[in-house]
Amino acid sequence: MAQIHATARKSTLALRQRKRWLLAQFAPAPDGLRASLVERFSRCGKANCHCQRDGPKHGPFYFLTQCLAVGKINKFLLKTSAQRQAAQEGIAHVRRLQELMEELSQINAELLRRDESLTDE
Numbered sequence: 001m002a003q004i005h006a007t008a009r010k011s012t013l014a015l016r017q018r019k020r021w022l023l024a025q026f027a028p029a030p031d032g033l034r035a036s037l038v039e040r041f042s043r044c045g046k047a048n049c050h051c052q053r054d055g056p057k058h059g060p061f062y063f064l065t066q067c068l069a070v071g072k073i074n075k076f077l078l079k080t081s082a083q084r085q086a087a088q089e090g091i092a093h094v095r096r097l098q099e100l101m102e103e104l105s106q107i108n109a110e111l112l113r114r115d116e117s118l119t120d121e
């Protein structure tokens with residue numbers, strides 16, 4: 001769920017100043033990933049393995065999952081810690097951009113409600 005910003009209580013000037021600040025934060029994220037990192041523990045297929053009894057399961061294994069459409073998920077194993085690190089960073093960068101975009105959008109909706117221009121400084 002999006003964070004709700006208290007735009008209605010701010011002056012139009014304050015909203016415009018916040019917009020300027022938000023726009024200055026936007027930077028391209030070459031490593032950007034809109035995805036999730038999922039941690040899994042699993043059992044192997046070996047009959048005598050501890051994981052088949054009460055012992056600990058194998059793992060953790062890390063998967064990147066990407067929802068492309070309803071019911072269409074791209075999911076694969078991240079085999080190295082470098083891949084996992086890259087995924088974590090890329091996901092964090094996109095999340096940051098999404099948060100900036102969300103606040104900008106809420107400010108723009110409030111400006112629109114006040115019949116203010118969305119493009120004027």
Ligand SMILES: [Zn+2]
Nearest residue numbers: 043044049051
């Ligand atoms: Zn096992």
